Amino acid sequence: MAENPNPSEDSQDAAPATEVVEPETSLGTTQNVAGLLTYILGWVTGIVFLLIEKENSFVRFHAMQSIVIFVPLTVASFVVGFLPFVGGLLSVIVQLATVIVWLFMMYQAFQGKRYKFPYAGDYAETQLKNMGTK
Numbered sequence: 001m002a003e004n005p006n007p008s009e010d011s012q013d014a015a016p017a018t019e020v021v022e023p024e025t026s027l028g029t030t031q032n033v034a035g036l037l038t039y040i041l042g043w044v045t046g047i048v049f050l051l052i053e054k055e056n057s058f059v060r061f062h063a064m065q066s067i068v069i070f071v072p073l074t075v076a077s078f079v080v081g082f083l084p085f086v087g088g089l090l091s092v093i094v095q096l097a098t099v100i101v102w103l104f105m106m107y108q109a110f111q112g113k114r115y116k117f118p119y120a121g122d123y124a125e126t127q128l129k130n131m132g133t134k
Contacts, residue, residue, distance in 0.1 A: 025056045035062040035109030039102060042070035057128075062109045064124040069105065069117055073098045 025034045035058060038049045046066030053059045073094065080090040101117070108115035116122060 025053055025059050031056050031058045032110050032112045034059045036106045038063040038066045039106045043067045058114060060128060061114060064128050065117060065121055068120040068124045
């Protein structure tokens, strides 16, 4: 049995790696970047991307979910701030939870996952279906 003195030649016979093609959006970005951007300014960018992106269901889902998650969190943070005695503490807790959810959802979208946040994800899908999109 003769061994190949040049083992690197064997690896050249292997099939070339295939490049993963990310679906693009109508904005010209990949869908994971656009998904991340739907969360960047909370519900504001959610509305912007919902109005601008008409084709990509992944981006539209994350845009709607951004609205559904961050509008109530914004309202809750504002309202609990007016509560006497514990309002300041509760407002800080809500704001901290908002930052954690915000970072988590941006990470999930950037990873290309259609992560459905409990309750909000199902509601976002329902709203998109009612609007005539997936």
